[in-house]
Amino acid sequence: MNKNRQLKEAKVAEIKEKLEKAQGVVLANYQGLTVEEDTTLRKNLREAGVEYKVYKNNLVVLAANELGIQGLDAYLEGPVSIAFGYEDATAPARVLHTFAKDHKKLELKAGMVDGTVYDKAQVEKLATIPSKEVLIAKLLGSFKAPLSNLAYLLNAIKEKKESESAE
Template sequence: MNQAIIEQKKQIIQEILEKIEKAQSVVLVDYRGLNVEEVSELRNKYREAGVEYKVYKNNMMKFAFKEAGLEAFNEYLKGPSAIAFSMEDAVSAAKVTSEFAKANDKLEIKAGIVDGDIIDVEGVKALASIPSREVLIAKVLGGLNAPISGFANVLQGNMRNLVYALNQIAEQKQA
């Protein structure tokens, strides 16, 4: 085999390996049956969510997953495979993939990886059901804000009572 081709393959394997290591999560899909429009729509949805989507040869992915210590993931690398790397949060790739698969039954979820653990189709769907990081932060902040606003309402009520009581005392003294 030509040395240039070998080097090119090594670079591809290294690229996949780096993405695996940097990703918060990974979702593997079978895109067979999707037309060009549907694939473009899927790519756009991934892009909007900050997810990298790429089609690699299964052999290249097998070498990368083996090198990453995830050789068991290779059992899912059969047939046409594309991979989505969620770099910003662990939920994005699973959420976009699951939502798209509901509308397009041709897209098949094969498996995923979260925190170095391999998850099956049900695991990817469960991951997709988790609210995004932004939603979770908003809920926590809303929960923290609720006691403060409740306290302010109580304080305001107590101040009103205090003012009323002081007015009553002042009126009694005048009389």
């Protein structure tokens, strides 16, 4: 087997591993970004725990096909970067969407969450979903509010009874 084929097979295996491991994946067209803009984007993605890579499209198509992922190959034309979110499925979409607002050269193409491929419009909707931590905090806050009100009410009743018995 020649060296070039071995390298391609290793890359396909790497891409497959990343696609399997990632909770959320977003494809974007990065053509036209300056080096400074790309560096800023990569920094923002790193801070959000998102891995950002550029692979040959045909290798990504091979990896997706081997995993049985349908529909991703339609978006793999031209220069495409891939953002992999391993802990938060919405993080890649959120960071790329926010960055694309200020940098029109970056264009979201598609995304994937749990093996389901989404188009650009659906990825933009996905970007508006808060992170898992924020959602958990909101949920806990909604649990806490009624309990706090109940504790306040019980304390008020107790204080009223104490003040009545003191009189």
